[in-house]
Amino acid sequence: MARPGTKTATFRAALPLSVPIMAGFVFLGITCGVYASSLGLPWWMPTLMSIAIFGGSAEFIVASMLPGAFDPLTTFAVVLVVQARHLFYGLSMLEPFKGMGRKKPYLIYAMCDESFSINYSARVPEGVDRGWFMTFVSLLNQSSWVVGCTLGGIFGAMIPLTVQGISFAMTALFVVIFLDQWLSEPCHASSITGLIATAAALLVFGTDNFLIPAMIAILIVVTALRAKLEPIYGTRDDAEGR
Incomplete structure (x- = not known):
């Protein structure tokens, strides 16, 4: 072994x-x-x-x-x-x-x-x-x-x-x-942000041009929520020894 x-x-x-x-x-x-x-x-x-x-x-x-x-x-x-x-x-x-x-x-x-x-x-x-x-x-x-x-x-x-x-x-x-991460994460805020931002960008920019705007929107929102999300994920990671 x-x-x-x-x-x-x-x-x-x-x-x-x-x-x-x-x-x-x-x-x-x-x-x-x-x-x-x-x-x-x-x-x-x-x-x-x-x-x-x-x-x-x-x-x-x-x-x-x-x-x-x-x-x-x-x-x-x-x-x-x-x-x-x-x-x-x-x-x-x-x-x-x-x-x-x-x-x-x-x-x-x-x-x-x-x-x-x-x-x-x-x-x-x-x-x-x-x-x-x-x-x-x-x-x-x-x-x-x-x-x-x-x-x-x-x-x-x-x-x-x-x-x-x-x-x-x-x-x-x-x-x-995505489903595996959804089941394992302590808070779904980032996942929901990704879904909403991607859907909105798809509607506004179309299938050929939605990816970059969606990524930018996700980055902005997650950065804005960072102070609130880090304690949640940090507590989970510390408990698991990461």
């Missing part, structure tokens, strides 16, 4: 929380790989993107632009807008990432939506190094994405496949994550 505090024990703590994400990443990665191959890209291109970009939706966008005229500035601008939500994730992780040393650059690079959800809210067992826990979560998630993209690139190059409907797996995954 692995001793508490060892990397093996930390890996075992991170693995169960990462498995649902990994399953979704493999299937969505296959979708991305097949999609890239259907555009005429070589089978290894999805693998390269999954390692160099690791951006999920950004990789679909880059794949669609690669067969066209060379236009790096437009690609950069589009990807920046699509991935701008990571700016808010980064602000939330300033404190958790303190003192991570050599792990910090990779944690920043690999902070996707799902890894952020786990690393920010997970209750790390006593005796488990939080830095290595977050690193294993990020590494497991990215590894599954790389595997999925590679399989999709190979399958797409060998046989014709349809990708319609597979992307809904990640929608279902986000619903499960």
Whole structure:
């Protein structure tokens, strides 16, 4: 049996929380790989993107632009807008990432939506190094994405496949994550804020432009309520040893 505090024990703590994400990443990665191959890209291109970009939706966008005229500035601008939500994730992780040393650059690079959800809210067992826990979560998630993209690139190059409907797996995954957080949080103010702000932004700005306004609204409201929310969440975290 692995001793508490060892990397093996930390890996075992991170693995169960990462498995649902990994399953979704493999299937969505296959979708991305097949999609890239259907555009005429070589089978290894999805693998390269999954390692160099690791951006999920950004990789679909880059794949669609690669067969066209060379236009790096437009690609950069589009990807920046699509991935701008990571700016808010980064602000939330300033404190958790303190003192991570050599792990910090990779944690920043690999902070996707799902890894952020786990690393920010997970209750790390006593005796488990939080830095290595977050690193294993990020590494497991990215590894599954790389595997999925590679399989999709190979399958797409060998046989014709349809990708319609597979992307809904990640929608279902986000619903499960939200419900799990709803059941575990001591106060639903932040979750309700997210729902209301997102719904309002969707009505005002439409499906193509709602994400950034919703994030800004959530940031403003949660910042305004910070003084009231921190004692509630702080009491819960202290009781759980976080």
